[in-house]
Amino acid sequence: MTAAGRGASGVLDRVEAARRRRPKLRDTHITSAHGAGGKATATLVDAVFLEALRNPLLEPLEDAAVFDAGTERLALTTDSFVVTPLFFPGGNIGDLAVNGTVNDLAVAGARPLHLASAVILEEGMDIADLRRIVASMAEAATRAGVSIVTGDTKVVQRGRADGCYITTTGVGLVDPGLRLGASLARPGDVVVVTGPIGDHGITVLLARGELDLSADLRSDTAPLSALTARLLAAVNTPGGDGTRDGGGAPGSGGAPGGGGVRAMRDATRGGVATILNEVAKASGVGVVVDEAAVPVRTEVRGACELLGLDPLYVACEGRMVVIVAPEAVDTALAALRADPLGAQSTVIGRIVDDPPGTVLLNTAFGGTRIVDLLVGDPLPRIC
Amino acid sequence: MTAAGRGASGVLDRVEAARRRRPKLRDTHITSAHGAGGKATATLVDAVFLEALRNPLLEPLEDAAVFDAGTERLALTTDSFVVTPLFFPGGNIGDLAVNGTVNDLAVAGARPLHLASAVILEEGMDIADLRRIVASMAEAATRAGVSIVTGDTKVVQRGRADGCYITTTGVGLVDPGLRLGASLARPGDVVVVTGPIGDHGITVLLARGELDLSADLRSDTAPLSALTARLLAAVNTPGGDGTRDGGGAPGSGGAPGGGGVRAMRDATRGGVATILNEVAKASGVGVVVDEAAVPVRTEVRGACELLGLDPLYVACEGRMVVIVAPEAVDTALAALRADPLGAQSTVIGRIVDDPPGTVLLNTAFGGTRIVDLLVGDPLPRIC
Numbered sequence: 001m002t003a004a005g006r007g008a009s010g011v012l013d014r015v016e017a018a019r020r021r022r023p024k025l026r027d028t029h030i031t032s033a034h035g036a037g038g039k040a041t042a043t044l045v046d047a048v049f050l051e052a053l054r055n056p057l058l059e060p061l062e063d064a065a066v067f068d069a070g071t072e073r074l075a076l077t078t079d080s081f082v083v084t085p086l087f088f089p090g091g092n093i094g095d096l097a098v099n100g101t102v103n104d105l106a107v108a109g110a111r112p113l114h115l116a117s118a119v120i121l122e123e124g125m126d127i128a129d130l131r132r133i134v135a136s137m138a139e140a141a142t143r144a145g146v147s148i149v150t151g152d153t154k155v156v157q158r159g160r161a162d163g164c165y166i167t168t169t170g171v172g173l174v175d176p177g178l179r180l181g182a183s184l185a186r187p188g189d190v191v192v193v194t195g196p197i198g199d200h201g202i203t204v205l206l207a208r209g210e211l212d213l214s215a216d217l218r219s220d221t222a223p224l225s226a227l228t229a230r231l232l233a234a235v236n237t238p239g240g241d242g243t244r245d246g247g248g249a250p251g252s253g254g255a256p257g258g259g260g261v262r263a264m265r266d267a268t269r270g271g272v273a274t275i276l277n278e279v280a281k282a283s284g285v286g287v288v289v290d291e292a293a294v295p296v297r298t299e300v301r302g303a304c305e306l307l308g309l310d311p312l313y314v315a316c317e318g319r320m321v322v323i324v325a326p327e328a329v330d331t332a333l334a335a336l337r338a339d340p341l342g343a344q345s346t347v348i349g350r351i352v353d354d355p356p357g358t359v360l361l362n363t364a365f366g367g368t369r370i371v372d373l374l375v376g377d378p379l380p381r382i383c
Numbered sequence: 384m385t386a387a388g389r390g391a392s393g394v395l396d397r398v399e400a401a402r403r404r405r406p407k408l409r410d411t412h413i414t415s416a417h418g419a420g421g422k423a424t425a426t427l428v429d430a431v432f433l434e435a436l437r438n439p440l441l442e443p444l445e446d447a448a449v450f451d452a453g454t455e456r457l458a459l460t461t462d463s464f465v466v467t468p469l470f471f472p473g474g475n476i477g478d479l480a481v482n483g484t485v486n487d488l489a490v491a492g493a494r495p496l497h498l499a500s501a502v503i504l505e506e507g508m509d510i511a512d513l514r515r516i517v518a519s520m521a522e523a524a525t526r527a528g529v530s531i532v533t534g535d536t537k538v539v540q541r542g543r544a545d546g547c548y549i550t551t552t553g554v555g556l557v558d559p560g561l562r563l564g565a566s567l568a569r570p571g572d573v574v575v576v577t578g579p580i581g582d583h584g585i586t587v588l589l590a591r592g593e594l595d596l597s598a599d600l601r602s603d604t605a606p607l608s609a610l611t612a613r614l615l616a617a618v619n620t621p622g623g624d625g626t627r628d629g630g631g632a633p634g635s636g637g638a639p640g641g642g643g644v645r646a647m648r649d650a651t652r653g654g655v656a657t658i659l660n661e662v663a664k665a666s667g668v669g670v671v672v673d674e675a676a677v678p679v680r681t682e683v684r685g686a687c688e689l690l691g692l693d694p695l696y697v698a699c700e701g702r703m704v705v706i707v708a709p710e711a712v713d714t715a716l717a718a719l720r721a722d723p724l725g726a727q728s729t730v731i732g733r734i735v736d737d738p739p740g741t742v743l744l745n746t747a748f749g750g751t752r753i754v755d756l757l758v759g760d761p762l763p764r765i766c
Contacts, residue, residue, distance in 0.1 A: 030508040035538025045536060048510065052517040053524070057497070057532035065532035069496055070455040070556055078499035078552055079535045082543075113452055114440070116461035118550045120503075125413040131431055138435040149440035149448035152462045152550075153428060155418025156764065160465075162543045167501045167535075167550035169461055173453055381539065 035381075037270030038313075038374025060282070062181060063265065064108035066174050073176045075110035077101060078169040084381045086129065086163045088207035090200075090218030093166055094136035096317060099221045100268065100383060101168040102144040106225040107264040107320055109180045109232060110172025112144060117168050118152040122161035130164065137166075144223035146170070178236065182275075184262040185283035185323045191349035192322040192332065194227065194342040195220070197272055198300040198314035204382045206303065213306065215299035222318030227339045228264060234335035235260040235328045260328020266320045269383055273312035273371045275321045276349075276359045287359040289349035289371065312361075313374050315382050323351065418764075420653030421696075421757025443665070445564060446648065447491035449557050456559045458493035460484060461552040467764045469512065469546045471590035473583075473601030476549055477519035479700060479766060482604045483651065484551040485527040489608040490647035490703055492563045492615060493555025495527060500551050501535040505544035513547065520549075527606035529553070561619065565658075567645040568666040568706045574732035575705040575715065577610065577725040578603070580655055581683040581697035587765045589686065596689065598682040605701030610722045611647060617718035618643040618711045643711020649703045652766055656695035656754045658704045659732075659742045670742045672732035672754065695744075696757050698765050706734065 025047035033040035064077035336342035408430035416423035447460035719725035
């Protein structure tokens with residue numbers, strides 16, 4: 001599904017080089033940073049999971065694995081949700097778990113089909129809360145046009161969980177001609193975000209009530225499958241070779257209607273910065289972001305400044321980053337903006353040749369700094 | 384996939400009647416019994432999950448949902464594993480999580496294709512333990528012929544989990560002609576188990592070291608996909624109508640090669656007794672079990688007697704219950720016994736007309752008693 005699976009050797013070399021650049025796992029015990037989606041997570045996943053389980057489908061570490069099943073092409077994705085608190089403005093762990101999995105399918109270019117849901121409950125949990133959560137799952141599934149068709153329920157002793165944890169897995173159908181992936185970015189491509197970033201992370205943080213801060217904010221949790229379908233229909237013709245590895249020299253791009261979307265990623269844990277780093281490393285390219293162009297709500301920016309957080313690392317649950325070939329940008333923006341969930345879509349940066357594997361930010365003050373993978377875990381358990 | 388989805392109205396009526404027989408949820412808070420797989424679990428799943436999420440694929444509450452995806456027929460199943468301790472004789476949470484999901488696909492008649500794995504880690508967990516667990520997952524996946532193609536890693540604070548919890552989801556391909564399900568049992572059918580029961584549950588219980596007991600026991604955790612494939616190849620011809628709802632009058636059975644396997648279930652949480660209750664209720668039939676015919680190892684029987692447990696409720700992780708049409712029993716037993724994992728397959732009972740929805744045990748002492756769904760949770764967190 002991406003370079004490692006089927007690509008030209010140049011792409012494989014870049015992926016291999018990126019792999020070699022990853023740091024060794026030196027930790028002996030799990031820390032919260034291993035769950036933050038940043039550098040420690042990447043190292044753990046690489047050194048423990050990928051090392052033992054390595055296979056061509058897992059290797060690209062995309063949000064969803066894409067593979068042939070008989071005559072069909074399927075996408076499969078799974079996520080555990082451990083958000084605390086369970087309820088927050090704009091949503092709860094239930095709709096978050098459904099939307100998160102729907103979105104991982106959507107950004108893989110899949111049409112979400114069915115979900116599975118496994119719930120780990122803490123002894124003593126209020127069943128009225130569980131009913132509200134499951135009702136939200138049902139509503140979110142209906143909104144996204146999917147069904148939860150199978151599930152599992154486990155109970156652990158009081159104190160061995162935190163109310164409930166939900167693992168949602170989704171299956172979707174992918175057009176056989178479609179090729180998307182973080183390794184397909186090429187110099188000249190454009191970086192789009194589909195709306196203001198960081199709403200979800202800051203909302204959850206404030207909902208914990210541990211900070212003497214409040215803001216009129218809601219989580220942006222939402223299903224992106226209609227938005228991605230609309231975008232791909234406008235910009236990518238399945239089978240158009242602009243989206244295939246080796247479909248052109250670097251920078252050749254794809255024409256509108258010919259595979260102009262290179263990659264889509266929902267900007268969850270680790271935020272936009274993490275995704276751009278993954279794209280830079282997987283494609284062996286540089287990414288330059290214009291800080292002034294990044295949409296951040298005043299409330300989010302204010303909370304981030306007070307808390308010493310960079311909004312680029314704060315999670316969204318209904319926003320995505322789209323890498324688009326230059327010729328397709330206008331069409332892509334028009335398609336995205338035609339949907340309420342993408343109404344504020346905007347260009348925030350571009351893909352460049354150098355330095356490969358690196359994200360650079362042109363700051364509002366006229367300087368330039370490197371935006372690296374997240375170190376540590378400033379916002380634990382926001383999803 | 385079973386009666387509720389497509390069946391004759393008589394079957395629908397029986398399922399509806401069984402549904403109405405289910406008790407109302409009166410609990411206000413989660414207790415360990417809700418995770419035991421017995422009566423409380425069934426009530427919670429029915430009143431909270433099924434009530435809110437109801438759809439024809441979820442409704443049968445089989446181990447896996449079976450549905451059409453484009454031109455293919457897929458099975459999807461998910462399970463969270465919260466076993467304690469993480470390591471026990473014969474396995475650990477890693478191979479258990481892979482085998483459990485492979486088996487849920489296998490008993491749905493699916494050929495396991497790919498797995499997804501989501502891990503919730505407790506801060507402070509020893510990464511060397513995690514490596515051992517993931518290595519076991521890799522080995523189990525290789526043994527079962529599947530790959531783990533996507534995953535997720537979350538971390539929760541110390542004390543908010545118990546080392547790690549693993550949720551494994553599997554996708555498999557199902558022959559379009561195949562019909563299996565707990566609602567397809569008919570009077571005259573025969574109940575087979577594929578080996579000694581209760582090894583896993585008692586092994587895990589003893590591994591906790593809380594009891595002054597030891598025994599030379601190992602978990603039976605194993606992938607059953609080769610065994611089910613062999614059985615179906617020998618006994619069921621896909622498309623043979625002996626396995627379809629309404630394919631014959633009650634008791635007409637299926638001939639060998641014509642759909643003789645009605646249902647398969649791996650006897651995990653809640654044990655053989657729970658499965659037989661599910662079959663009795665879903666098919667609106669009675670099940671009569673001959674206690675003397677149920678294979679139980681001396682060590683398991685001894686531990687059960689000391690602990691006041693009934694082996695019929697103790698979990699296995701590599702045994703299944705098979706409901707077979709009478710004409711197909713010899714062929715089925717021969718096929719099962721040809722595989723090391725089914726070498727000790729044996730008939731333990733039969734399906735009868737009355738009393739519908741009930742499992743009766745002919746005891747070794749010549750009496751008869753009802754084997755109901757489990758109440759309470761004598762063996763928490765064995766999977």
